[in-house]
Amino acid sequence: MIRVLLAEDQDLVRGAMAALLSMEPDIEVVAEIDRGDEVLTAALQSQPDVALLDIEMPGVDGIAAAAALRGGLPQCRVLMLTTFGRPGYLRRAMSSGATGFMLKDAPAAELAVAIRRTARGERVLDPQLAAQALSDGDSPLSSREAEVLVSAVDGSSAADVARRLFLSEGTVRNHLSAAIQKLGARNRMEAARIAREKGWI
Amino acid sequence: MIRVLLAEDQDLVRGAMAALLSMEPDIEVVAEIDRGDEVLTAALQSQPDVALLDIEMPGVDGIAAAAALRGGLPQCRVLMLTTFGRPGYLRRAMSSGATGFMLKDAPAAELAVAIRRTARGERVLDPQLAAQALSDGDSPLSSREAEVLVSAVDGSSAADVARRLFLSEGTVRNHLSAAIQKLGARNRMEAARIAREKGWI
DNA sequence: ACTTTCAAGTGACCGATGTCACCTCGCAAA
DNA sequence: TTTGCGAGGTGACATCGGTCACTTGAAAGT
Numbered sequence A, B: 001m002i003r004v005l006l007a008e009d010q011d012l013v014r015g016a017m018a019a020l021l022s023m024e025p026d027i028e029v030v031a032e033i034d035r036g037d038e039v040l041t042a043a044l045q046s047q048p049d050v051a052l053l054d055i056e057m058p059g060v061d062g063i064a065a066a067a068a069l070r071g072g073l074p075q076c077r078v079l080m081l082t083t084f085g086r087p088g089y090l091r092r093a094m095s096s097g098a099t100g101f102m103l104k105d106a107p108a109a110e111l112a113v114a115i116r117r118t119a120r121g122e123r124v125l126d127p128q129l130a131a132q133a134l135s136d137g138d139s140p141l142s143s144r145e146a147e148v149l150v151s152a153v154d155g156s157s158a159a160d161v162a163r164r165l166f167l168s169e170g171t172v173r174n175h176l177s178a179a180i181q182k183l184g185a186r187n188r189m190e191a192a193r194i195a196r197e198k199g200w201i
Numbered sequence C: 001a002c003t004t005t006c007a008a009g010t011g012a013c014c015g016a017t018g019t020c021a022c023c024t025c026g027c028a029a030a
Numbered sequence D: 001t002t003t004g005c006g007a008g009g010t011g012a013c014a015t016c017g018g019t020c021a022c023t024t025g026a027a028a029g030t
Helices: A011-022 A036-046 A062-072 A087-095 A110-119 A127-136 A143-152 A158-165 A169-182 A188-198 B011-022 B036-046 B062-072 B087-095 B110-119 B127-136 B143-152 B158-165 B169-182 B188-198
Strands: A002-007 A027-033 A050-054 A077-082 A100-103 B002-007 B027-033 B050-054 B077-082 B100-103
Touching: A002 A011, A002 A036, A002 A110, A011 A027, A011 A110, A011 B011, A011 B110, A027 A036, A027 A110, A036 A050, A036 A062, A050 A062, A050 A110, A062 A077, A062 A087, A077 A087, A077 A110, A087 A100, A087 A127, A100 A110, A110 B011, A143 A158, A143 A169, A143 A188, A158 A169, A169 A188, B002 B011, B002 B036, B002 B110, B011 B027, B011 B110, B027 B036, B027 B110, B036 B050, B036 B062, B050 B062, B050 B110, B062 B077, B062 B087, B077 B087, B077 B110, B087 B100, B087 B127, B100 B110, B143 B158, B143 B169, B143 B188, B158 B169, B169 B188
Parallel strands: A002 A027, A002 A050, A050 A077, A077 A100, B002 B027, B002 B050, B050 B077, B077 B100
Antiparallel strands: none
């Protein structure tokens, strides 16, 4: 029996996935949670073999949850699950200790197969996405540039961002300008869009 | 037996929902599709009693699919399903002929109940969201203002939008300015964010 | 010790953006 | 039929945003 922990914030989707897995004779869902920050405690209690983690979750995201899990329960493998095929997501998931990485638009029949492979410690990942992640390289943004960019995308002015991050307005504009150039964008919004698509912010 | 058509673009989620519904003795999934523009043809072929439509889909969205369905197969009821609890979504879904409206973070056990009620023609909707939709009122944006706003959110300059919509640059700026004021925003990005949250664009 | 790298800041420049006053035109309700 | 409204446009204005040159200080390689 493979013991599975299921972390996914949308109740309907989580319940449906549990139903899907309940049809497999060798898979048992031993825990269901809807927040990233409850993954570790639930895992310590239920001792799963595989944790199926969504990336987009309230609390902390699935990537941070995977890192916590590797620290607290290293024998538990992680299969990351996400809506968005962003190369940076895959990169960050892998370096936070995930064994597999699966997209939600993969065939439903693949899920059980992927779980079994993950339980055996085999790598599960989309070849296209892996190639993309390798060719894109790592994020060219410095941590400060990324921080300023995320803080500016919601329509805040440079002055707002400066107040929020305790910087001068000129510095904020300089960081944004650097980010815009590094990403080959024409303004902050385009830069944010590109960085989001790559999974860099 | 209630015959159900399932339209949802993410294969894994769709398969999982089909598994969830297959456990109900009185519900049968007679069609599964992943695009909005294939809903009508699939429905005409499979003659479902209830169409379960996701809003976010490639091709045409679930709201447009619902409208097409009401024209081509009026006896089929529509239960709309969506990730985002945006008041404008509910409003537009209802006026395009949906019988029910359900969020993906509703309890999984509710789905079958909602389908049965939809099949009987009863209204299914989240009271909170309905109240919100009523208190928000309809979109204050004129059709042109909304059009200009959606065309400007991706980081395009006013000149770009002007070229794309065959307008003068000044007119684009005027429309954006009107949208910004009507939504109580401070710039085009904030206006876009507000309009998106409400489901007005 | 020296160079490189990055965060941070300053001051200046110019184009883009948001606002306002005011214009025409077509259409629909009073 | 007049009145009002929205689409579309023009020109002017102040502010914001993106860029550049240059400086400082701290950390890390060589």
